[in-house]
Amino acid sequence: MHRYFPVDEYETRWSRVHDEITRRGFETAVIFGRGGGTTDNCGDVLYLSNHYAISGGMDSLIWTARSFAGVILQPGSAPQLHIDEPEVRRDLVSIEDVLSSNHPFESVAKSLVERGIKGRVALVGTHFIPIKYYRQLEAVAPDIEWVPADDLVRSVRRIKSHRELDCYRYAGETATLGVNALMEGLIGGLSEREAAGEAARAVIARGGRIQMIGTNHGETLGFDQRFPLTGYSEDVPAVGDIVTGTLHGALYQGYYLDPGRTAVRGKASAEQLRLIEAASGIVHRLSDMLRPGVKLLDVAAEGDRMTAAFGGSISPIMKNFPFYGHGIGLGFELPRISTTMSMPEDVVEANMVFGVEAFLSLDGVGAAFYEDIVIIGENTNELITNSPSMF
Numbered sequence: 001m002h003r004y005f006p007v008d009e010y011e012t013r014w015s016r017v018h019d020e021i022t023r024r025g026f027e028t029a030v031i032f033g034r035g036g037g038t039t040d041n042c043g044d045v046l047y048l049s050n051h052y053a054i055s056g057g058m059d060s061l062i063w064t065a066r067s068f069a070g071v072i073l074q075p076g077s078a079p080q081l082h083i084d085e086p087e088v089r090r091d092l093v094s095i096e097d098v099l100s101s102n103h104p105f106e107s108v109a110k111s112l113v114e115r116g117i118k119g120r121v122a123l124v125g126t127h128f129i130p131i132k133y134y135r136q137l138e139a140v141a142p143d144i145e146w147v148p149a150d151d152l153v154r155s156v157r158r159i160k161s162h163r164e165l166d167c168y169r170y171a172g173e174t175a176t177l178g179v180n181a182l183m184e185g186l187i188g189g190l191s192e193r194e195a196a197g198e199a200a201r202a203v204i205a206r207g208g209r210i211q212m213i214g215t216n217h218g219e220t221l222g223f224d225q226r227f228p229l230t231g232y233s234e235d236v237p238a239v240g241d242i243v244t245g246t247l248h249g250a251l252y253q254g255y256y257l258d259p260g261r262t263a264v265r266g267k268a269s270a271e272q273l274r275l276i277e278a279a280s281g282i283v284h285r286l287s288d289m290l291r292p293g294v295k296l297l298d299v300a301a302e303g304d305r306m307t308a309a310f311g312g313s314i315s316p317i318m319k320n321f322p323f324y325g326h327g328i329g330l331g332f333e334l335p336r337i338s339t340t341m342s343m344p345e346d347v348v349e350a351n352m353v354f355g356v357e358a359f360l361s362l363d364g365v366g367a368a369f370y371e372d373i374v375i376i377g378e379n380t381n382e383l384i385t386n387s388p389s390m391f
Contacts, residue, residue, distance in 0.1 A: 001089075001091050001092060002091055002092075003050055003091070003092055003094060004167065004253045005050070005094075005163055005253075007094055009161065009163055010048070010049075010050070010094040010095075012161070013047060013048060013156070013157070014048065014073065014079055016156045017029070017048070017073055017152070017153055017156050018073060018075040018076075019075075020152060020155060020156055021073060021075055021122060021152070022075050024122065024149065024152070025120075026120060026121065026122040026147070026149070027074065027075070027117075027120075027121075028072065028073070028074050028112070028117055028121045028122070029072075029073045029074075029121065029122035029123075029124065029149065029152060030070055030071070030072055030073075030108055030112070030121060030122070030123055030124065031044045031045060031048065031070065031071045031073065031124040031125065031152070031153055032044075032045070032068055032069070032070045032105075032108075032123075032124065032125035032129055033045030033046065033068070033069055033070075033071075033125065034053070034067050034068050034069075034128065035051075035052040035053035035054065035067050035069070036053050036054065036055055036056030036057070036066065036067025037056045037067075038056075038067075039209070039211055039249075039250050039254070039256070039331055040128075040331055040332070041125070041128045041331075042254070042330070042331070043153075043154075043157070043254070043329065043330030043331040044071075044124055044125070044153040044154065044157075044330075045069050045070075045071055045081075046254050046330055047153060047157050047330055048071050048073075048079065048094075048095070048153065049069075049071055049079070049081045049093055049094055049095045050092050050093055050094045051069055051081060051083060051088075051089075051092070051093050051095075052254075053066075053067045053068065053069050053083065053084060053085065054067075054085070055067055055084065055085065062102055063084065063102045063103070064102070064103045064105070064106075064132075064133070064136070065084060065103065065104050065105050065130075065133050065136075066084055067084065068084060068104050068105065068133070069081065069082060069083045069084065069104060070082045070104055070105070070107075070108040071095070072108060072111060072112065074115075078095075078096065078097055079095050079097070080095070080097045080098075080099065080111060081093065081095040081097065081098045081099070082098075082099050082101060082104045082107045082108045082111070083098060083099070083100055083101075083104065084100075084101065084102065084103075084104045085100060086100050087100065088100065099111065103136070105133040105134075105136040105137055106136050106140050108137070109136065109137045109139075109140035109141040109144075110140055110141075112141050112144060113140065113141050113143075117141075117144065118143040118144060119143070119144065119145055120144075120145045120147050121144050121145065121146060121147065122147055122149035122152055123137075123146040123147060123148055123149060124149055124150055124152050124153055125150065126146075126148040126150055127150050134146075151334070154333055154334065157329055157330065157333075158327050158329060158333055158334070158352055159349060159350075159351050159352060160329065160351050160352070160353060160375075161351075162351075164255070164329075165351065165353075165375055167252055167253050167255055168252075168255055168257075168353060168373075168375065168384060169375075169382075169384055170206075170252050171208070171251040171252035171253075171255050171257055171384075172257065172373060172384025172385050172386070173206075173384075174202070174203055174206040174207075174208050174251045174252060175203075175247060175251055175257045175259050175373065175384075175385050176259075176385055176386045176387050177202040177203070177206070178199040178200075178202045178203040178208070178213075178247045178251075179199070179245065179247050179259050179260070179261055179385065179387040180202075180387050180388075181195070181198040181199045181201070181202045182195050182196065182198065182199035182213065182215070182245040182247060183195075183243070183245050183261050183263050183387070183391045184198075184391065185198045185199070186215060186217070186237055186243040186245055186263065186265065187237075187243060187263050187264070187265045187266075187391055188265075189236065189265075190236070191233075191234055191235060191236045192215040192216075192217070192226060192227075192232035192233045192234070192235055192236075192237075193230070193232045193233065193234055195215065195232070195245070196213040196215060196231065196232040199213055199245075199247060200213060203247070203249065203251060206251075206252070207252055208249055208250070208251035208252060209249050209250045209251070209254075210247070210248070210249040211248045211249045211250070212225075212231045212246075212248040212249070213231050213232060213245075213246070213247055213248070214231040214232070214244075214245070214246040214247075214248070214260075215231065215232045215233070215243065215244065215245050215246075216243070216244045217235070217237040217238075217241045217242060217243045217244070217265075218235070218237070218238070218241055221242060221244065221315075221366045221367045222315035222316050222317060222361055222366075222367045223315075223316050223317060224246075224316075224317045224320065237265045238265065239265055239266040240264070240265065240266050240267075240269075241264070241265050242262060242263070242264055242272055242275075242276075242365075242366040242367070242368070243262070243263055243264070243265055244260065244261070244262045244367070244368070244369050245260060245261055245262075245263075246258060246259070246260030246261075246369065246371065247259060247260070250330075250331075254330050255329065255330060256328050256329065256330065256331050256332065257328065257355070257373050257384075257385065258328070258332075258355055258371060258373075259355075259371050259372060259373055259385040259387065260357070260369050260370065260371045261369075261370060261387055261388075261389075261391065262275075262276050262279060262367075262368040262369055262370060263276070263390070263391035264276075269365075271362065271364075271365045272365060272366065274362075275312075275360055275362050275365055275366065275367075275368045276368045276370075276390065277389075277390075278306075278310045278360055278368070279358045279359070279360045279368040279369065279370040280358075280370045280389045280390075281306070282303055282306045282307065282324070282358035282360075282370075283324075283356050283357060283358050283370050283371065283372055284389075285302065285306065286299050286302060286303055286324055286325070286337065286356050286358075287354075287356045287372060287374050287381060287383070288381070289302060290348050290354055290356070290374060290376055290381060291348060291376070291381070292348055292349055292350045292376065292378065293347060293348065294347065294348045295342075295344070295346065295347055295348075296335055296336070296337050296338075296342040296346040296347070296348065297339060297342050297344065297346070299324070299337050299348075300323070300324055300337050300338050300339045300342055301339055303324040303337065303358070304339055307358075307360065310360060311362075312360055312361050312362040312363070313361045313362065313363045314361065315359065315361035315367045317359050317367065317369065318359045318360075318361060321357070321359060322338060322340055322341070323336045323337055323338035323340075323341055323342075323357075324337040324338065324356065324357060324358060325337040325354050325355050325356040325357050325371075326354065326355050327352060327353065327354060328353050328354065328355045328373065329353060334346075337354070337356070348376055349376065350376055350377060350378045351375070351376060351377075352375075352376045353373065353374070353375050353376070354373070354374050354376065355371055355372070355373050355374075356371065356372055356373075356374055357369070357370065357371035357372075358370050358371075370389075371385075372385045373385045
């Protein structure tokens with residue numbers, strides 16, 4: 001085994017985060033992440049160190065904070081990684097200074113005390129750090145003021161390097177194969193779970209990790225998935241049913257994609273075609289609008305206009321996801337494309353990656369979902385999920 005990215009890639013990342021630490025008026029930052037089978041909160045530590053904790057589970061007499069890891073960053077100093085495992089994977093991890101501990105939060109705090117650090121320290125991860133572990137930080141390092149800075153690393157990693165974009169292109173090919181297998185199975189007479197199995201086979205064979213394969217049809221179509229626990233049911237769509245399929249996961253080297261499509265098993269009616277074409281049309285239009293310098297509020301306003309022009313009804317999935325897309329990287333990222341969630345300063349920049357999506361519903365017909373993943377280029381955007389618009 002070896003690292004996908006060379007060490008100089010990580011050195012550039014550390015430098016960029018150091019600059020952001022200084023810009024925000026800090027001298028030190030601590031970044032926590034959690035692995036152990038999860039992907040939502042592993043991104044910052046993975047980005048900085050290429051460490052992913054494999055062990056999950058509850059606290060015990062031996063361990064606390066299982067699956068957590070922390071990185072200490074100080075401009076002018078080499079980064080330090082604290083892990084909850086007894087040995088470090090030197091073939092994978094990019095940071096040289098690694099400390100192993102059964103209590104990683106206490107280990108981080110002790111290291112800061114030994115360095116003589118007091119006062120304000122940026123803390124990344126307050127949105128998921130349990131109270132009991134935060135209290136370990138307070139107890140071991142009482143002279144430190146922990147200042148929440150959850151977007152510190154995310155603000156840097158939303159602009160991807162050329163190496164990251166190459167990684168994304170491979171992941172996009174994997175996503176395309178997975179979505180194609182899923183949708184072909186759903187319209188070809190397979191049960192939802194059998195179709196999901198074919199998609200999983202395609203993804204895993206190319207080194208991808210799946211978080212969720214979501215499918216739906218029939219009377220539950222307005223919801224994200226027919227069976228939320230797994231994402232797919234044992235049911236077989238009937239001829240004439242609208243079917244939806246979405247693929248979520250860290251499809252290569254931790255980089256996340258979540259494309260989806262809607263189709264009909266058998267011959268589609270005119271209204272079914274209108275619904276599906278309207279959803280794809282919104283995504284194509286908004287993807288074209290995502291150019292460097294464009295405000296996301298303007299993109300979202302066009303999405304609202306097109307949705308209103310279509311008419312229809314509001315489904316549960318539309319209420320659950322009131323936006324037309326999101327930044328994406330080592331997990332779901334800000335900013336959102338939404339008239340209620342985007343900020344006035346949210347502007348498209350080159351080398352960002354977006355998931356662009358649309359949800360529509362029509363009483364008596366059904367619901368449709370469509371999502372693509374797009375790299376923002378200087379001169380033109382690059383679509384990396386190339387499944388057909390219509391199956």
